Amino acid sequence: PLAEHLAATVGRLERITVSTFHGLAERLGTEAGFIGPDPTRDGAYFDSLADVLDRALAALPEHRYDAIVVDEGQDLDQEWWLPLLDLLRDRERGIVYVFGDANQDLYHAREPDELGVVMPDAPSVYYLTENRRSTRAIHDFALRFSSQTDGPPSVALGPDGRRPEIFTYAEGDADGCRRVLGTALRTIVDSGRVPASDVVVLTPRSNRSSWLMRADGSPVEAWPYRLMPEYGPEGAVLPPPTKGGQVRVATIHRYKGLEAPVVVLAEIDERVAESDLAPLLYVGATRARSHVVVVCSEALAGRIG
Structure with a gap:
């Protein structure tokens, strides 16, 4: 989604290319x-x-660039870096910026500096430590799932905010998950007086395996709310819901780089691999600006709350 936004804006400028790694490889591979x-x-x-x-x-x-900016650098596979840097017109004087966060490694890619091609012997590393998006409550909650072992700690500059809320369902209970999600949404929108358009439901599950999606890929009802897809058939970001009973839903993976006032993390249960749990919770929670709600299995509630 962030790449699509950039492609539609700065990507239209002359001499600027905005693409995913795979998209660029496909385009040049086809041309060649x-x-x-x-x-x-x-x-x-x-x-x-x-x-x-x-x-x-x-x-x-002739297909070379003077500068390369890589976002989500922690997600790039090791073997991608050599051809990526070969895009530079001048390997010695070319400019490379890599933005990354080990806490958001959802794909468990290896560190790029294992090849010595991104991080030279004397790298310039800058730590962005100021959290200007989230409340302190969200920041502190997300840090519980951080894997950071070096560098200065991050600091939240926002207000204190509300503590994250936990709603639970029995393990393996798909109907219970949807029912509890509906309860959580009613609590947020009706009791909390939050516009439904300010809420996004994020799930770690794909459309095929999510309890929130029908077999045709359309969202289910989370009574009394209707879950609306965040993205269209071709991956384009859809306009925000305009009806009061509609709430957006997307995967945690697809929502990286985006944000919403209120984030509901749903389907957090034993279907999530142990190695994926912490980064998924970290990424999901840090999408929120004002409040986080977690809809999880009873077995995981103690570890999350």
């Missing part, structure tokens, strides 16, 4: 003749794109 029409976009295909980009750059020497 290494990708045919209608490729099968399976796991093996995406795994091959780093090599495709490497070969495409050898065939297209």
Whole structure:
């Protein structure tokens, strides 16, 4: 979503390219003749794109840049860095900025400096320690799931705010999860007098495995609210819901880089792998500006609350 926003704004400026790694590799690979029409976009295909980009750059020497800015650097696979840096017109004088947060490593990519291509012997590392988005209550809650072991601690500059709320359901109870989510939404919107348009429901589950999605990929009812998709069929961000009974829903992964006044983290249960739990909670909670609500299984409530 952030990439789409940038592509629609600064991406229209001359001499600026906004793309994902895979999107850039596909575009140059196609231009160089290494990708045919209608490729099968399976796991093996995406795994091959780093090599495709490497070969495409050898065939297209005119496709180079003076500066590269990488966002979500913690998510890039190790083998992506060499072809990515080969995009520089001048490897010695070219400019590279990498923004990353180890706490948001949802894909468990290896550190880029293992190859010594991103972090040289004397790197310039700057720590962005001021949290200007969230309340102190949200900041303190998110820090419980932080994996940070070095660098200065972050500081919240916002107001104190409300403590995060926890709503629970029995393990494996899909109907119970939806019912409790509806209760949480009523508490937020009706009792808290928060506009439904200020609330987003985030889930760690994909459309195929989420209890909040029907078989056709459309959201279910969270009575009395209707969950509305955040993104259209092609991944474009849809306009905010305009009706009072509509609440946006998206995956935690897709909502990275975005924010909302109130975030409801749903389907936090034993289906989440142990290694994924902390980064998912950290990323999800830090999307919120004013309040966080967690809808989780009874078994995990003690660890979260």
